[in-house]
Amino acid sequence: MASKLPKQTLSLKQFLLRQEVLKLYRDIIRTLRKVPDESTRLELKEWARTDFRNNKHHSDETTIKSMLHYGRKSLDDLRKSLALSDS
Amino acid sequence: MAAVNFVRSAFNGLLRKSTTYKCAAICRLSTVALQQKCPIKPITNSYNIEHTQNVVSLRKRQYATGPVHKITESEIQERVIKVCKAYDKLVTVQLSLDSHFMTDLGLDSLDHVEIIMAMEDEFGFEIPDGDAERLVRPRDIVQYVADKEDIYD
Numbered sequence: 001m002a003s004k005l006p007k008q009t010l011s012l013k014q015f016l017l018r019q020e021v022l023k024l025y026r027d028i029i030r031t032l033r034k035v036p037d038e039s040t041r042l043e044l045k046e047w048a049r050t051d052f053r054n055n056k057h058h059s060d061e062t063t064i065k066s067m068l069h070y071g072r073k074s075l076d077d078l079r080k081s082l083a084l085s086d087s
Numbered sequence: 088m089a090a091v092n093f094v095r096s097a098f099n100g101l102l103r104k105s106t107t108y109k110c111a112a113i114c115r116l117s118t119v120a121l122q123q124k125c126p127i128k129p130i131t132n133s134y135n136i137e138h139t140q141n142v143v144s145l146r147k148r149q150y151a152t153g154p155v156h157k158i159t160e161s162e163i164q165e166r167v168i169k170v171c172k173a174y175d176k177l178v179t180v181q182l183s184l185d186s187h188f189m190t191d192l193g194l195d196s197l198d199h200v201e202i203i204m205a206m207e208d209e210f211g212f213e214i215p216d217g218d219a220e221r222l223v224r225p226r227d228i229v230q231y232v233a234d235k236e237d238i239y240d
Contacts, residue, residue: 022200029204052197078126 005010017064025052031075034082044078152184161230167225170209174202199223206232 008017014074035041055067152223164184171177180192181237188194203219214222222228 022196023198025197026204026216026219033208040162049197052187056195056197071199 013061015070017061020068021052021064021071024068026073028071028075028078031078031082036085089214156227158231158236160229163229165224167206167228167232170205171202171225174198174205184229185224187224189223197209203228210235 025048029045032041032044032048035044051071058064058067168182168184171182176194176198177192182192186192189196190201194202200219203214203222206228207214212235214231218231222231
């Protein structure tokens, strides 16, 4: 993940990637709110949190993109399983 | 038979102004009772007990309104600080309304996202991404919530 220090300016690509990552994180938290079971919700939240934090140091664009892809896929899986449990 | 009619009409008509009690909850019972010249008390006791207990004043007209309690700015400030302190990285840190999340409190953008989401949960409305980016101090958040709730005219 590109540096977040305000002193260092990011290129447009890095900036856009960063915004994507933050948006993904936000969407994950929003979706997690709908999980009915309290302990599962906390567990998933912690899992997402540690995953994001462990990978935040990446600066290589390809790595970041593949992490984004993995994150989006996980979010889709979560949404599908939520839809299943609702019906 | 009359009692059954009372109950039936009472259940059918709701929230019409009563002429005697001036209480919306009594509804059609009183008008029906007036026509039939029978006492209301026993009927209300059986049917409307919870409603009568919730009536603020028997003389007062009741209208449907929005929430009576208007939130004040100091309450917003308290709640914002409370949510910030509840965040695990900020538990031991001394926190003021003007402390910047990233430069003063040493949080990163992921923490910032989490805090803004916690504020959404606290105040019950969604904050879009574009607005969330600009909220970098607790004071900004207080201002934003106040604007949303129309505290200032």
